[in-house]
Amino acid sequence: MSQILKPEPLTYERFLPFGDVIEARTDKAFGINQGYTDRFHHLASIQLDDEGSGIISLFRGRSRDYPLPITMLERHPLGSQAFMPLDNTPFLVVVAPPADTPDPQHIRAFISNGYQGVNYHRGVWHHPLLTGAPEQDFLVVDRSGAGNNCDEYYFLPEQIPLLVT
Amino acid sequence: MSQILKPEPLTYERFLPFGDVIEARTDKAFGINQGYTDRFHHLASIQLDDEGSGIISLFRGRSRDYPLPITMLERHPLGSQAFMPLDNTPFLVVVAPPADTPDPQHIRAFISNGYQGVNYHRGVWHHPLLTGAPEQDFLVVDRSGAGNNCDEYYFLPEQIPLLVT
Numbered sequence: 001m002s003q004i005l006k007p008e009p010l011t012y013e014r015f016l017p018f019g020d021v022i023e024a025r026t027d028k029a030f031g032i033n034q035g036y037t038d039r040f041h042h043l044a045s046i047q048l049d050d051e052g053s054g055i056i057s058l059f060r061g062r063s064r065d066y067p068l069p070i071t072m073l074e075r076h077p078l079g080s081q082a083f084m085p086l087d088n089t090p091f092l093v094v095v096a097p098p099a100d101t102p103d104p105q106h107i108r109a110f111i112s113n114g115y116q117g118v119n120y121h122r123g124v125w126h127h128p129l130l131t132g133a134p135e136q137d138f139l140v141v142d143r144s145g146a147g148n149n150c151d152e153y154y155f156l157p158e159q160i161p162l163l164v165t
Numbered sequence: 166m167s168q169i170l171k172p173e174p175l176t177y178e179r180f181l182p183f184g185d186v187i188e189a190r191t192d193k194a195f196g197i198n199q200g201y202t203d204r205f206h207h208l209a210s211i212q213l214d215d216e217g218s219g220i221i222s223l224f225r226g227r228s229r230d231y232p233l234p235i236t237m238l239e240r241h242p243l244g245s246q247a248f249m250p251l252d253n254t255p256f257l258v259v260v261a262p263p264a265d266t267p268d269p270q271h272i273r274a275f276i277s278n279g280y281q282g283v284n285y286h287r288g289v290w291h292h293p294l295l296t297g298a299p300e301q302d303f304l305v306v307d308r309s310g311a312g313n314n315c316d317e318y319y320f321l322p323e324q325i326p327l328l329v330t
Contacts, residue, residue, distance in 0.1 A: 022221055023223070024225060037226045038224070039305075040222055040223040042220045042221075042222060042309060043222055045218065045220055046218065046306075053211065054211035054219040055207045055211065056247055056249075056284065057204055057207055058188070058204075058208060059202050060189060060202065061198075084221075084251070085251075086249070086253065087252075088252065128202065129198060129201065139187070140204075141221060144207060
């Protein structure tokens with residue numbers, strides 16, 4: 001029988017082994033611009049190897065059918081990758097800790113409240129974008145540069161977890 | 166009499182002297198994730214000096230009263246700074262080309278359509294955040310590191326332009 005993955009609410013503490021949660025945390029805030037702006041400072045660090053540079057892109061994702069078999073995960077060994085929803089809509093995140101191959105027993109699933117983004121740290125295994133709407137746009141901050149920056153791992157049939165909503 | 170600044174619609178071409186427009190341009194798109202995602206690739210580059218690293222923050226801006234006297238501009242000499250609205254609401258951008266001091270005759274004002282963000286290139290003079298709503302959140306990508314990365318310039322009273330909406 002397949003392992004069932006039920007998304008848990010995304011929090012900073014729970015996501016620490018995988019990366020950063022990008023959200024308006026009051027403990028990170030201070031005023032700038034003569035009081036007209038609150039800056040929630042340095043919520044995520046852009047991680048790069050020596051050959052890479054940081055770039056900004058947009059991703060437009062389309063929804064999948066659930067329950068969703070998690071047949072594969074990917075990782076970016078040379079840089080972090082951040083996703084921020086642009087319409088305040090919840091979305092799903094499936095991750096596994098850095099390792100040569102992702103351990104199916106250590107996969108975690110999270111749901112963003114729609115005002116939270118995530119920054120996957122270098123080497124963290126994660127599922128490609130899982131939208132919370134039929135079509136959903138995200139700002140993405142990741143790496144450009146020489147070298148292979150995407151590994152994919154496909155699970156054996158008996159290892160495939162099932163993501164429920 | 167004060168110079169009047171009337172915002173013009175933000176376009177990639179018009180903003181070239183100042184930085185990048187972050188928007189879903191079809192000429193930058195390709196499919197990824199087995200067809201479930203369109204990637205609008207490398208819309209902006211994160212510019213950094215050798216001492217800096219890229220960080221992700223959130224800004225929560227509050228609105229100002231208009232017509233708004235543009236009493237000052239600022240610039241970040243060591244890195245780019247990107248702003249992306251998180252609620253699809255238009256906002257205003259006031260810029261001047263890189264120079265030792267901003268030339269009041271070369272100030273330009275733009276309005277984002279709410280689906281467009283901007284990335285100010287290193288050294289581009291710009292006004293602090295001008296929201297299009299009483300309160301508005303933005304994802305911000307800029308630089309952390311040693312050194313002074315913010316210069317401010319205050320105009321002489323007779324140079325101050327008036328931003329109208």
